[in-house]
Amino acid sequence: MEEDKVLVEIEREIVGGDFQSAGDVSGELKKVLQQVGFPPSFNRRVVIAAYEAEMNVVIHAYRGIFATEIYEDRVHIEVDDQGPGIPDLELAFQEGYSTAPPHIREMGFGAGYGLSNMKKCSDHLEIDTRIGEGTKVVMDFFLNPEK
Amino acid sequence: MINEEIFHSVRLDEEKCKGCTHCIRHCPTEAIRVKQGKARIDEERCIDCGECIRICPNHAKYAQADSLEVIKNFSCAIALPAPAFYAQFKVGISLGKMLQGLLHLGFQEVFEVARGAEILAEEINRYLKKRWIATPVISSACPAVVRLIEVRFPSLIENLLPLDSPLGVAAKLARMQAMEKGYRPEEIGVFFITPCPAKVTESRQSGDGLGSIDGAISVANIYSRLVNIVGELEEPPSLSLASFRGIGWARSGGEQDSLEEGEYMAVDGIHQVISVLEKIEMGELRNVVYCEAQACVGGCIGGVLAVQNPFIAKVGINHLLKRYTEFRPIKEEEMEEWRRKGVFERKEIYQAKEVLKLDKDFKRALEKYQMIEKLLERLPGLDCGACGSPTCRALAEDIVREKAEEVDCPFMLQEQLRALVREVHALASKVPQTMAKKEE
Ligand SMILES: Nc1ncnc2c1ncn2[C@@H]1O[C@H](COP(=O)(O)OP(=O)(O)O)[C@@H](O)[C@H]1O
Ligand code: SF4
Ligand SMILES: [Mg+2]
Numbered sequence: 001m002e003e004d005k006v007l008v009e010i011e012r013e014i015v016g017g018d019f020q021s022a023g024d025v026s027g028e029l030k031k032v033l034q035q036v037g038f039p040p041s042f043n044r045r046v047v048i049a050a051y052e053a054e055m056n057v058v059i060h061a062y063r064g065i066f067a068t069e070i071y072e073d074r075v076h077i078e079v080d081d082q083g084p085g086i087p088d089l090e091l092a093f094q095e096g097y098s099t100a101p102p103h104i105r106e107m108g109f110g111a112g113y114g115l116s117n118m119k120k121c122s123d124h125l126e127i128d129t130r131i132g133e134g135t136k137v138v139m140d141f142f143l144n145p146e147k
Numbered sequence: 148m149i150n151e152e153i154f155h156s157v158r159l160d161e162e163k164c165k166g167c168t169h170c171i172r173h174c175p176t177e178a179i180r181v182k183q184g185k186a187r188i189d190e191e192r193c194i195d196c197g198e199c200i201r202i203c204p205n206h207a208k209y210a211q212a213d214s215l216e217v218i219k220n221f222s223c224a225i226a227l228p229a230p231a232f233y234a235q236f237k238v239g240i241s242l243g244k245m246l247q248g249l250l251h252l253g254f255q256e257v258f259e260v261a262r263g264a265e266i267l268a269e270e271i272n273r274y275l276k277k278r279w280i281a282t283p284v285i286s287s288a289c290p291a292v293v294r295l296i297e298v299r300f301p302s303l304i305e306n307l308l309p310l311d312s313p314l315g316v317a318a319k320l321a322r323m324q325a326m327e328k329g330y331r332p333e334e335i336g337v338f339f340i341t342p343c344p345a346k347v348t349e350s351r352q353s354g355d356g357l358g359s360i361d362g363a364i365s366v367a368n369i370y371s372r373l374v375n376i377v378g379e380l381e382e383p384p385s386l387s388l389a390s391f392r393g394i395g396w397a398r399s400g401g402e403q404d405s406l407e408e409g410e411y412m413a414v415d416g417i418h419q420v421i422s423v424l425e426k427i428e429m430g431e432l433r434n435v436v437y438c439e440a441q442a443c444v445g446g447c448i449g450g451v452l453a454v455q456n457p458f459i460a461k462v463g464i465n466h467l468l469k470r471y472t473e474f475r476p477i478k479e480e481e482m483e484e485w486r487r488k489g490v491f492e493r494k495e496i497y498q499a500k501e502v503l504k505l506d507k508d509f510k511r512a513l514e515k516y517q518m519i520e521k522l523l524e525r526l527p528g529l530d531c532g533a534c535g536s537p538t539c540r541a542l543a544e545d546i547v548r549e550k551a552e553e554v555d556c557p558f559m560l561q562e563q564l565r566a567l568v569r570e571v572h573a574l575a576s577k578v579p580q581t582m583a584k585k586e587e
Contacts, residue, residue: 007513008520026429035544036512037504040302044428047302051429072509108431117430 263317
C-alpha cells in the first residue's frame with residue numbers, strides 16, 4: 001500500500017535572533033495546507049504549534065532546521081536546533097515558565113506558553129534535548145486523531 | 148440581471164486600462180490578472196477593498212454606486228450617512244446642517260449610521276462578556292476584512308464578531324422607525340451614503356427583510372451637491388442623535404473608544420490587517436479581547452468613495468468628537484426589544500470561501516501542488532508580472548489551474564524557442580538516407 005507516502009516536503013533554515021523573518025516558515029506551511037485543502041481547524045492547530053516551535057529557535061537557540069512532511073492524513077514536523085538545550089523539561093512545560101530576557105518579553109514574546117501550546121495542538125510530541133548542544137522537537141498531527 | 152451573489156462594486160473600465168501590472172501586484176487576494184492586454188478581476192476572490200482603485204495610474208478601476216435618482220421611487224426615502232460622511236466638510240459645520248442638507252436633496256428622513264454604531268457598541272460590550280469566545284474577537288464592521296477572512300483566513304471565522312455591522316443595525320432601526328411613523332413597507336427606501344465600495348456590495352446583498360438596503364450612494368456624489376450650500380442651510384432642531392461614541396467609528400480606533408474598558412487593538416490598511424491576522428492565526432494576541440480591523444488606511448475616512456484626504460478628515464472628526472459629547476443613553480428594554488426583532492443578527496453567517504484550494508479533490512490538489520513546485524524550479528523567480536500574474540508562483544498556480552500557459556512567461560517562451568531553433572538546426576543538417584554520403 002502506498003498510503004504512507006510523503007507527498008510534500010518542506011525544509012527551511014531558522015536563524016536565532018532573526019525576529020524579522022520569525023514566523024515565515026509557519027506561514028509558508030499554512031499556505032501549503034490551505035492550498036491542498038486540509039480543513040481550517042486542522043490547519044490552525046498545526047500552524048499554532050509550528051509557530052511556537054519556530055519561535056523557540058528564534059528566541060532561545062542559535063540556529064535550526066525546520067522540516068515538515070505532509071502525508072495524506074497527517075503532518076509530521078521536526079525542528080532541530082543548535083542551542084543551549086533545556087535543562088529541566090518538566091519545568092519548561094509549565095504554563096507561564098520562561099527564561100526569555102526582559103527585552104524579548106517587551107516585544108511580546110516569551111510568555112511561557114509555547115511548549116504547553118505545542119502539546120495541546122499536536123497529537124504526538126517528543127522532545128530530545130542535550131545541554132549545550134541543542135533541542136529537537138518532533139510533532140505529529142493526525143487528520144483523524146481517533147484512528 | 149446582475150447576480151447579487153457575486154455582485155462586486157469594484158469594476159474595470161476597459162477603455163482606460165492599458166494592461167500595466169500595477170494592480171495585479173497590489174491586490175491582497177491576488178484576484179487580478181492581465182489577459183489580452185486588460186486587467187481581469189476574479190469575482191470569487193475580490194473583496195472590494197478598493198486597493199486597485201487607489202493604485203491604478205490610469206483610473207481604470209472604479210467603484211460602482213447608485214445615482215441619487217433611485218430615491219425617487221420611494222415616498223419615504225431614508226438617508227443613512229456613514230460617520231465618515233461628516234468628516235468631508237469644513238470644520239465648524241454642524242451635524243444638523245449636514246443632515247438638513249440630505250433632506251434638501253430629496254430624502255424624507257435621516258438615520259445616522261453613527262447612532263447605529265453606538266447602539267451596536269452596547270451589544271458588543273455584552274457579547275465580549277461571554278465566557279467561551281475565541282479571542283481576539285475580530286470586528287465585523289468592515290466588509291472587506293470580513294471577506295478577506297472568508298477567503299484567506301477561514302480558520303479565523305470563529306473569531307469574527309457574530310453581530311451585524313453598524314450599517315445593518317442602522318438600516319433595521321431606520322425602517323422600524325419609519326413604520327412606526329405610519330409608512331407602509333413598500334413606501335420605505337433605505338439608502339446608505341457610502342465612503343466604500345465594499346459597503347455597496349454589502350448593501351446589494353442585504354436581501355429584502357427588515358435590514359434591506361435599497362441603494363448606496365457615494366459620499367463623493369452627495370458631497371459635490373452639498374459643499375457649496377451646506378453652510379447656508381438653516382440649523383434644524385434635533386435632527387442629529389449621534390454622539391462622539393458613534394461618530395468616532397469614522398476612523399480607526401473609534402470602535403474601541405465606544406466600548407467599556409478592556410484590552411483592545413486597532414489595525415488599519417489592508418496589508419497591515421493581513422499581517423496582524425497572520426499573527427492571530429499563529430496564536431498570538433490571545434490576550435487582546437477585541438480587534439478592530441479596517442481595510443482602509445485611517446479607517447472609513449480613507450474609503451475610496453470619500454473625497455477628503457483621510458488625515459485631514461481625521462482633524463474634522465476630532466473636532467466633532469469634542470463638540471458632540473452628549474451620549475443619549477439607551478434603555479435596556481429597548482435593547483431587549485431590538486434583540487427580539489433581530490436588529491443585531493447577521494443575515495448571512497460567515498462562510499469559508501475555498502478559493503485558495505487547488506482542487507476539490509484532495510489527491511488532485513496535492514498533485515497540483517507538486518506540479519507547482521516543479522514549475523517554480525524552472526520559472527525565473529523575478530516576479531516581473533509580464534505574464535499577467537502577480538508572481539512566478541501565482542503563474543505556476545494559474546498553469547496548474549489551467550488558466551495560463553508556460554509560454555505566458557517571456558523567459559519560458561524564449562527558452563522554448565531556443566530549443567525549437569536547436570531542433571530545427573539539427574534537422575536542417577540531416578540529409579535523406581538515399582542522398583547521404585558515407586561519412587569518412
Ligand atoms: N529550542 C529551545 N532551546 C532552548 N531552550 C528552550 C527551547 N524551547 C524552549 N526552551 C526553554 O523552555 C522555556 C519555555 O518555553 P516556552 O513554553 O516555549 O515559553 P517561552 O518561549 O515563551 O519562554 C523557555 O523559556 C526556554 O527556557
Ligand atoms: S475601512 Fe471602511 S471604507 Fe474601508 S473598506 Fe472597510 S468599511 Fe469600507
Ligand atoms: Mg516559546
